[in-house]
Amino acid sequence: MIFLKRQLPLMIAFVFGMIGIMIGYVPHQSMEDMYTELVGWDRLLAAFALLLGMYSLLRMHFKRIERRDSGFGYSIVLWTGFLITFLVGIYNEGDWIFAQRASHGMLNWIYDYIFKPAGATMFSVLAFFIASAAYRTFRARTGSAALLLVAALVVMVGQVPIGDMISPKLPELSTWLMEIPNAAVKRGIFLGVALGVVATSLRIIFGVERAYLGGE
């Protein structure tokens, strides 16, 4: 049992990790086929992982309804939204689930007139908050802060057409800021990120990092 719970997962991570590193470099048809099959498995597992997330979201709200927590009415709304959309989806305009997906119909209506406006508006609310945050916190307290401020203002004006109307040099300067200092910094950061990814990946493959397996 201990073997199944502890050693086997680490062995699997090691074996498939090594396969993953080498597989792209072996130009043989059987390896290519194996690569295709393995990425196919990984894709399917990613889909199963989503079900897991869905389960925990719905369970949490079910518990809230069950316990009559404060605001459990919202959880009922969430469940109602889920059930209606889900049922409309599997009804599939009368064809049910073991068939082609209907490309038009009720599900598209729900998507277009509930999901789309809600999602788009949710994040556009941030526009107002970022405006207020800019007014409150954007202060040239120090030299570095002044630099940040100036760069931000130049980009803000230089990127939109009105900057071009004020002076054609503004968009040019803003483009230069993006292409030279910004690109240099991003390059440095990406180098660091890549090193980090490689290091973490090696730790996972060699079983040093095992937090993803959960406790025990």
Place this chain on the structure above:
Amino acid sequence: MKRQTLNRLLDLDRRWIFLFVLVAAIFARLVDFDLPSRPKRIVKDVYDQIELLHESGEVLLLSMDYDPAGKPELEPMSRAVLRHAFMRDVKVVGMTHNPHGQNLGQTVLEETAAEFGSKYGEDYVYLGYKAGFATLVINMGQDFYDAFPLDFKGVDLKSYPITKDIGSLSDFGYVFSVASTAAWEVWMVFGSEKYRFKYGVGATGVMAPDVYPFLQTGQIKGLLGGLVGAAEYETLIDRPDRAAVGMRPQSAIHVLLVLLVLFGNVIFFLERRARRSGRA
């Protein structure tokens, strides 16, 4: 000015600022004035790639990797690029890495295709969503048909003239990802490096600065950054639409914010001076 007044200005209720932003945006949208966009070089690069497809007859893969949250910023890009493609008779395969975005891609494809009388299956195909991200890109590169045996309606891809000969990502003339997530990176890291296709990005303003280092190395060919990028593209294809008219409220808010920030700084320094002289 008194310190009290200065402090009150510094602590302005944020709802006033909300109101200013709203009024500026609505006002600039209602008043009609001309605000032409001048396309940047990186936007022109995307345009040129689509033109090259027109010459070579190769297929464009348009990956619309966004959901409704990114739609106002990114859909105008998809629309403009699609219009350009259909206008120049370039075949398009659409897809998405975002499960919430499947219908967005479908709608924008159907609407633009209807404008030009383009037909499903002959001029464009929509694959829809598949999970996997990095592994999906590799899967498509290794064996396109294994990753996408069917289109989003459940029809065999071998039955369409556009897709029947596509065996790998390298068979596409240009891959363009319109992304509000890290999908743009995934296409580059796991796709364009190994399967050697030309690759361009349409990114939200939040992510666009991250794309710049890859433009210089040629790892990414062409970038549309935010709604401004879409507006510039609309100018290039001479079909001003939502992005182009959006530039008026967009510019107005930017100017308002710049003024607000400058004003805030002036008040801040006045207040600091008043505080220091008060202490002395």
Place this chain on the structure above:
Amino acid sequence: MNEHLRDRILFAALATLILGSNAWLLISGRLPADWTGFGIMLAAAITLSMYSFLYKDNVLFKLVEHLYIGVAAGYVTTVYWFNIFWPDLIKPLFFPDPGVPRRWLRLVPLLMGIALLFRVSRRFGWMSRISFAFIMGFYSGIAIPNYIETYMIEQLHFTVGPLFVSADPVHLWLEGAFLAAVLGYMILDWLWLSLINKPWLNALALLPAAVLLFIGIFWHIPGVSSVVVLFGVLTVLVYFFFSVEQKGPVATASKLGVNFLMVSFGASFGYTIMARMSLLVGRLEFLLRDWLGVLQ
């Protein structure tokens, strides 16, 4: 007037506004009395309810927020079935089309997927470890070569790319001299800055370098940009390099790195503001054009 009462009046006004506008749009025939018209009205009501959060967190906002999450969950589940589970797993394994061989190998991801779902069970939770080990191990493996290639080899390649690109020899010499001047100055500056520690002197000393760079940029001298990029990458790396004590020349370099970071963060922030405002512009477009029809 107490705050509670004021809030109630405001929300009653909002509700009246939504209902009233919709009624008016219907009666005046601006919106059709069918599913599309009803959809647009509903979408507008959802949009305005969400914006009511700007005034204060409230019931309307929370209702719409939860509805949104629920609908999203329902939608995604059906997408996963029709796009993945059915065509890639169930169909090829259990209901293959005539003439197409059954894909027995798909049993492996099916079993691993079921094991993954046992994550929620206390007794059989360990089974999910096998699936997670596969996902993490395999992904880590394919990530290593791809990340090195994309972010390190290709990127460094450009960072140390060619400085001189002019074809005309006179230009080439002029550019070379200019670059030598800039670089020489920067190096001297850097060494000198490491010796003294007076902020205003530091700032003053940076000024000529900045002027030289500006000249280079506005005359479009090609090498200048490469030098700045190189300088930026190096100083940023020094800043992030914590293994060396940040003293003397290292400290100066890392300070310069900070300035590069600030410019980049500022530029990114400018872009972020732009992005958020675009979302707002998009919603206003919906309200003014698609819903109220006051714009064409």
